[in-house]
Amino acid sequence: MNIREIAKKADVSIATVSRVLNNSENVSFVTREKVLETLKRYEFKMDPWAKRLASKRTVTKVFIMISKRIMKQLNSKTGEFYSKVMEGIKNSAKANRTMIETVEMESNLDEDKLKNVNGVLLIGGDTTAEHVRFFKKIGMPLVLVDQYIPTVKVDCVVSNGYDGASYAVKYLLSQHIRKIVHIHGFLNHFGFKDRYSGYVAVMEQIGLLPKSYEYNDDIMEDMKPLVDKMLSVYGVPGAIFASNDSIAMKVIETLEDFHIKIPEDVSVIGFDGTEVGKNFIPSLTTLKVPMREMGSLALKRLLDIVYDQDVYPVRISLFTEFMKRGSSI
Amino acid sequence: MNIREIAKKADVSIATVSRVLNNSENVSFVTREKVLETLKRYEFKMDPWAKRLASKRTVTKVFIMISKRIMKQLNSKTGEFYSKVMEGIKNSAKANRTMIETVEMESNLDEDKLKNVNGVLLIGGDTTAEHVRFFKKIGMPLVLVDQYIPTVKVDCVVSNGYDGASYAVKYLLSQHIRKIVHIHGFLNHFGFKDRYSGYVAVMEQIGLLPKSYEYNDDIMEDMKPLVDKMLSVYGVPGAIFASNDSIAMKVIETLEDFHIKIPEDVSVIGFDGTEVGKNFIPSLTTLKVPMREMGSLALKRLLDIVYDQDVYPVRISLFTEFMKRGSSI
DNA sequence: TGATATGATGTAACCGGTTACAGATAAAGG
């Protein structure tokens, strides 16, 4: 049952049916009721591909919301991850006649600003359940990028940190390293939590005691106190698994200050697979996350939600790839 | 740059360009080369929606592969899960002009049978890396349903067992139950493994010793020995978390044979949210998996892979929903 | 050499929607 058949049944033109379907203004009350009734009676189901194809004639507008904290990093070395994600979003937007506008997550949005916005992408680990609820309440299509909130049913695109971390730890174990420390960021960021869980799961499965330290990358503080504490309490570990490349590089720099050699004394593994990590000396062993794909997939998914009806919310996880390089044996 | 512009540049008709794009037979060598060169030069990118819309004029053929083991269950009480998944697949197929054919996973497929097959859905936890490699080698579009294999990059649709299980355990803890046993199926089935991991993670986080038993539902054996062993070694637990509804119901029946009352003596929680579980006495507390959605999403994803170019393989996880019912306090 | 089969290519209809534009009708204003 397509729009033309509905039009015939309701004795109106296809344009009118389309107008009703899109809540267009200029339809009289009686006509609208008549069409709605017909749509329901014949269980009309919109063809998503036809809609998407036809919709190319209009521009779609999407808000990209990023926390101040991440926005600040965006052009620095530590900001490579989200820069690449943004690249992916922009590519996908260009290919889909979509206008994107970057907005600070902290700014409060009145209805006016959101009037002609078709959907929203919430970027990064600072996204909270509150943010999600705000947009869900007003029925705004929504996708979280690099964040997952178990308690809220909402679409998101993340990397598979659990398996990535598990792989890293198993690799180290296969190299006969058993004293493995995990240094991670805030665990309310799902990315960090997920990697942490993968690390802990493998360690405990093998019967080893997980040993982890949280590093607050917000304050950009010196890492010396943390490493100092680790060394004095725990001794020199065989390996350090850091929850991202930035942290891994900081760890390496700090360890070298302590005259500890990488990878001879300690193997260090990062996460993300950034360019800076690759060009770092020593070149960083890491788990590569397809950052551009994360961005483009997220935008694609958002457009699916905007244009297709009854999409069921899902979590989309991207595979990571282990990159053995110079910072580990 | 669309197909018409390419046609103009290459000085051929749009039909010819389409033929080249679809590796149709009837194109002369020189024309094909000319068109291919033009496509490359202008970086032609197919519009997936136009393709999908136009493709409605053809039927797509998809193989649904199920292991003998699951096939046998399909019409029994224990087979509700995959029956519902199949329903979802069929619905989606009907809406997408797709012909599906159910095939035993164990049957060996010669090239002939796969000649006009556009894609394959591999159903259930019996799918192995071998199966995947076979289809990947011949470039066959592929989606796993209710199975995930960390070592192979391939699309799959699964339920989020980790969070579901975590939720169940946390719920029990909130009811002041601390002696929680997990009874699960084969852990090479990702669904069971994932739920197991969620259970273990929460237990260990709280500092409790995880206690789990594997139940082989293949042999359809009596559960008495297993329960007997559990009771003698471990005593009567406060709760049992089973890795699916079928196991949960068997556990309840067996416990009742031991004159243990549900939920007064022991709370039992299942997983899946089947109808039989709902109608069971006592009605089963469980985590509901959107089974039909799992099926329809998998087929949708498969068609995406068949028709859109460069889709990046992902794991799609579905949310579960906790259903508090009579088998638990 | 003329009839017929074969292969390559083009034309136009079609997939199912959206929307610019035109036309009709009714209300408001002079």
Add this chain to the structure above:
DNA sequence: CCTTTATCTGTAACCGGTTACATCATATCA
């Protein structure tokens, strides 16, 4: 009562592909 304006509705072009069918050149064969 005629003109202007606002509101509603319909027609047809368009989004970017696929494919049935027609056409035409060439090869095959009696």
